[in-house]
Amino acid sequence: MISSSIARKLAMALSGVFLVLFLGQHFTINMTSVISEKTFNSISHFMGTNPLVQFVLQPILIFGVLFHFIMGFILEIKNRKSRPIKYTTFNGAANASWVSRNMILSGIVILSFLGLHFYDFWFPEINYKYIEFLPENPDRYYEELVHKFHDPIKVILYSVSFLFLALHLYHGFASSFQTVGVNNKFSKSIKLFTVAFSIVVPLGFVFIAVFHHLNGQ
Amino acid sequence: MSESLRNDGRIWVPKKLEDAKAIREGNLKPTDLAEEDRDYYLERRYPAFGNLVPRDVASRAAKERCDAGFGVNRTGEAVYLDFAAAVIRYGKEQAHIKGLNEEDEVLVKNLGQEVVRSKYGNLFQMYEKIVDQNPYETPMMIYPAVHYTMGGVWVDYNLMTSIPGCFAIGEANFSDHGANRLGASALMQGLADGYFVLPYTMGDYLSDDIRTGTIPIDSSEFEAAEKDVKDQLDAFINNKGIHSVDYYHRKLGKIMWDKCGMSRNEKGLKDAMLEIKALREDFYKNVNVPGSQNEFNEQLAKAGRVADFLELGELFAKDALERTESCGGHFREESQTPEGEALRDDENFTFVSAWEYNGEPADAVLRKEELKYEEIEVKTRSYK
Amino acid sequence: MNLTLKIWRQANAAAKGNMETYPISDVSPDMSFLEMMDVLNEELMVKGIDPVAFDHDCREGICGMCSMFINGEAHGPDRLVTTCQLHMRKFNDGDTITIEPFRANAFPVIKDLTVDRSAFDRIQQAGGFVSVNTSGNTQDANSIPIDKHDADKAFDAATCIGCGACVASCKNASAMLFVSAKVSQYALLPQGKIEATDRVLNMVKQMDDEGFGNCTNTGACEVECPKGISLENIARMNREYYSASIEG
Numbered sequence: 001m002i003s004s005s006i007a008r009k010l011a012m013a014l015s016g017v018f019l020v021l022f023l024g025q026h027f028t029i030n031m032t033s034v035i036s037e038k039t040f041n042s043i044s045h046f047m048g049t050n051p052l053v054q055f056v057l058q059p060i061l062i063f064g065v066l067f068h069f070i071m072g073f074i075l076e077i078k079n080r081k082s083r084p085i086k087y088t089t090f091n092g093a094a095n096a097s098w099v100s101r102n103m104i105l106s107g108i109v110i111l112s113f114l115g116l117h118f119y120d121f122w123f124p125e126i127n128y129k130y131i132e133f134l135p136e137n138p139d140r141y142y143e144e145l146v147h148k149f150h151d152p153i154k155v156i157l158y159s160v161s162f163l164f165l166a167l168h169l170y171h172g173f174a175s176s177f178q179t180v181g182v183n184n185k186f187s188k189s190i191k192l193f194t195v196a197f198s199i200v201v202p203l204g205f206v207f208i209a210v211f212h213h214l215n216g217q
Numbered sequence: 218m219s220e221s222l223r224n225d226g227r228i229w230v231p232k233k234l235e236d237a238k239a240i241r242e243g244n245l246k247p248t249d250l251a252e253e254d255r256d257y258y259l260e261r262r263y264p265a266f267g268n269l270v271p272r273d274v275a276s277r278a279a280k281e282r283c284d285a286g287f288g289v290n291r292t293g294e295a296v297y298l299d300f301a302a303a304v305i306r307y308g309k310e311q312a313h314i315k316g317l318n319e320e321d322e323v324l325v326k327n328l329g330q331e332v333v334r335s336k337y338g339n340l341f342q343m344y345e346k347i348v349d350q351n352p353y354e355t356p357m358m359i360y361p362a363v364h365y366t367m368g369g370v371w372v373d374y375n376l377m378t379s380i381p382g383c384f385a386i387g388e389a390n391f392s393d394h395g396a397n398r399l400g401a402s403a404l405m406q407g408l409a410d411g412y413f414v415l416p417y418t419m420g421d422y423l424s425d426d427i428r429t430g431t432i433p434i435d436s437s438e439f440e441a442a443e444k445d446v447k448d449q450l451d452a453f454i455n456n457k458g459i460h461s462v463d464y465y466h467r468k469l470g471k472i473m474w475d476k477c478g479m480s481r482n483e484k485g486l487k488d489a490m491l492e493i494k495a496l497r498e499d500f501y502k503n504v505n506v507p508g509s510q511n512e513f514n515e516q517l518a519k520a521g522r523v524a525d526f527l528e529l530g531e532l533f534a535k536d537a538l539e540r541t542e543s544c545g546g547h548f549r550e551e552s553q554t555p556e557g558e559a560l561r562d563d564e565n566f567t568f569v570s571a572w573e574y575n576g577e578p579a580d581a582v583l584r585k586e587e588l589k590y591e592e593i594e595v596k597t598r599s600y601k
Numbered sequence: 602m603n604l605t606l607k608i609w610r611q612a613n614a615a616a617k618g619n620m621e622t623y624p625i626s627d628v629s630p631d632m633s634f635l636e637m638m639d640v641l642n643e644e645l646m647v648k649g650i651d652p653v654a655f656d657h658d659c660r661e662g663i664c665g666m667c668s669m670f671i672n673g674e675a676h677g678p679d680r681l682v683t684t685c686q687l688h689m690r691k692f693n694d695g696d697t698i699t700i701e702p703f704r705a706n707a708f709p710v711i712k713d714l715t716v717d718r719s720a721f722d723r724i725q726q727a728g729g730f731v732s733v734n735t736s737g738n739t740q741d742a743n744s745i746p747i748d749k750h751d752a753d754k755a756f757d758a759a760t761c762i763g764c765g766a767c768v769a770s771c772k773n774a775s776a777m778l779f780v781s782a783k784v785s786q787y788a789l790l791p792q793g794k795i796e797a798t799d800r801v802l803n804m805v806k807q808m809d810d811e812g813f814g815n816c817t818n819t820g821a822c823e824v825e826c827p828k829g830i831s832l833e834n835i836a837r838m839n840r841e842y843y844s845a846s847i848e849g
Contacts, residue, residue, distance in 0.1 A: 091672065182836065505646065
């Protein structure tokens with residue numbers, strides 16, 4: 001069944017929605033860092049030590065990320081093969097938005113960002129907990145966070161990535177509804193919601209980065 | 218599709234010649250003409266049926282007005298199909314139903330246009346694309362045009378032609394529409410013949426051959442026919458003449474339109490026959506078909522069809538010449554009532570003309586299929 | 602108007618093909634695009650150049666044959682028109698117009714601007730029909746009550762003329778709009794619901810086998826469709842597909 005085009009699209013949509021949900025949760029938790037150091041530390045500690053989160057949800061999330069971008073590449077390659085001889089003149093802008101036609105590009109930028117983000121946060125966490133088995137310290141998270149945004153280049157890289165995240169979400173989130181078959185009188189409101197999400201969440205992330213950069217000076 | 222527009226449109230031309238001239242020159246707009254200056258000629262001539270008279274009557278009436286100088290486009294070949302009255306009528310009806318103010322002209326117009334859009338929106342859009350005028354705001358310009366052809370290959374009630382085992386269905390034959398094909402019927406006949414008739418009649422014919430074994434494919438008749446076709450294709454490709462196929466097609470079309478069209482007369486038809494014969498000879502001598510045979514070659518395909526038209530056209534003219542009465546779509550100027558309606562000659566022409574192939578179209582032999590009506594009395598249509 | 606036409610010429614399916622440039626003058630703004638092509642072809646034949654082969658039939662926008670990719674858009678820059686309904690007044694004196702065939706892996710070029718769209722026919726044959734018992738037990742379709750909203754939507758979906766502009770416009774050469782229009786026109790009506798499961802599964806399978814790409818919801822197809830077929834149909838087909846996949 002996973003060979004059918006529609007089934008593959010559904011898989012992209014569902015994995016994408018799953019990642020959007022993760023993003024919502026990640027955004028909410030990280031926003032606490034600009035409100036209360038104590039709250040951020042306690043939630044982060046919970047997420048970092050709770051066995052359900054660490055050994056069930058985390059692998060699922062990793063699988064979701066891998067699946068989404070690997071399937072994305074597979075589909076992109078298949079789609080390009082569907083027109084092996086290109087038009088000499090193709091006016092794609094006349095009928096479809098740039099973002100909708102360049103999801104692979106925004107996707108690659110986000111993937112590259114993920115590499116950087118893993119280097120900044122995930123690898124050190126895995127190292128601290130499961131390789132060096134360092135002692136639990138429920139108050140280390142906030143300091144580590146602020147430290148990471150000290151470097152202005154980092155803040156800029158993050159912010160540019162968040163821009164591409166916004167672009168990717170702007171098309172992808174609403175598109176996932178169409179793929180699962182939701183297209184009715186509520187679709188206008190749904191589009192409004194997804195657009196709001198695509199702007200507010202990345203903007204919020206930029207705000208968090210800049211906030212900690214300025215605060216930590 | 219466009220026939221349905223006559224349900225609600227009113228057909229008119231200006232009453233005064235100078236108004237028509239002004240409109241043609243672009244100095245006057247139809248929406249500026251008052252009601253009393255408009256000639257709703259179909260309503261005038263045919264009070265009982267008005268704008269809903271059949272195509273042959275409506276076409277001749279449009280031609281008559283345009284020939285008299287009242288045509289409204291640049292070439293003088295157009296009459297107006299006006300929806301303004303329908304918009305107001307529908308608008309008032311909708312206002313009444315909704316309990317709104319029927320005297321509010323703007324409201325009525327909007328409501329009426331909505332109704333018209335829901336009924337004819339697709340046709341109005343097509344019109345606007347072609348003419349670049351908004352048919353919701355200004356009357357449409359229309360004129361009769363060649364659409365299908367009347368008559369066709371003779372077939373019996375089982376749709377078999379005079380060649381045993383060769384059946385002809387759809388618009389190619391004359392079965393359902395005979396002498397006077399009017400209205401959106403070609404598709405209907407194709408479906409009716411193919412779906413309801415042929416499955417039974419062809420099966421019945423083939424049942425006689427149920428004990429016939431395999432038919433050999435090397436028969437002299439087939440080989441002769443195949444050679445004819447191949448020779449003709451070769452001739453077209455190798456002719457390397459000077460005129461394209463379309464050149465001949467257009468010339469033929471003009472002769473047919475002028476002399477074998479909505480209105481015919483003896484001289485015109487005799488001229489047409491001679492002109493078409495000469496054109497046909499010119500075609501075989503001078504047609505240029507580019508390309509080769511064994512590729513996708515539209516010009517070669519067209520050449521074969523235009524070759525057929527060049528025979529059929531002359532035959533049409535001959536048939537029209539023989540039938541000196543007017544009947545249905547066939548209108549002979551020599552045979553009309555004082556009001557300009559078709560005048561039949563039932564005593565001499567109550568038959569279907571079937572033409573037997575005899576080489577040149579001019580030499581075709583007339584076979585009469587007499588029409589004997591037992592249950593009905595033959596009448597003349599009147600739309601007054 | 603005087604124009605410069607850049608047209609794709611390809612002698613046959615195996616040939617590589619290339620763009621050729623032809624000037625054309627005295628084009629009337631009231632001409633349709635195909636009339637302009639006819640005039641061009643007459644001039645080419647006089648010069649001994651092979652005329653440009655292109656598909657056409659009704660020349661009034663309802664048959665789905667004419668199919669030119671003009672200045673980077675299927676059926677040209679105007680909306681809700683086929684190539685034969687595109688008129689030269691949409692262009693300006695001195696313009697250069699690029700004309701290519703509808704390109705897709707599933708639409709092999711036959712010659713010049715004509716492509717083989719029998720992939721669409723095969724998709725239709727796979728399930729785009731309602732089976733009817735004609736041996737005397739036929740039920741009159743008109744006696745089954747149908748919700749007008751469904752009937753209207755089915756009718757709108759049925760206006761698809763199968764021209765392939767959707768495939769041509771899609772960056773992925775996806776045929777989803779076409780297939781979903783055909784699926785929808787039946788799926789919305791009681792007569793069509795009977796075979797809905799087999800229909801959608803078979804038609805989608807055929808679509809995939811033909812080598813069309815995947816839909817990524819860019820919406821280009823809906824914009825370029827000469828009949829204005831809606832993206833809603835794709836969502837509907839997705840739903841049909843999912844429930845059919847579960848039902849089996």
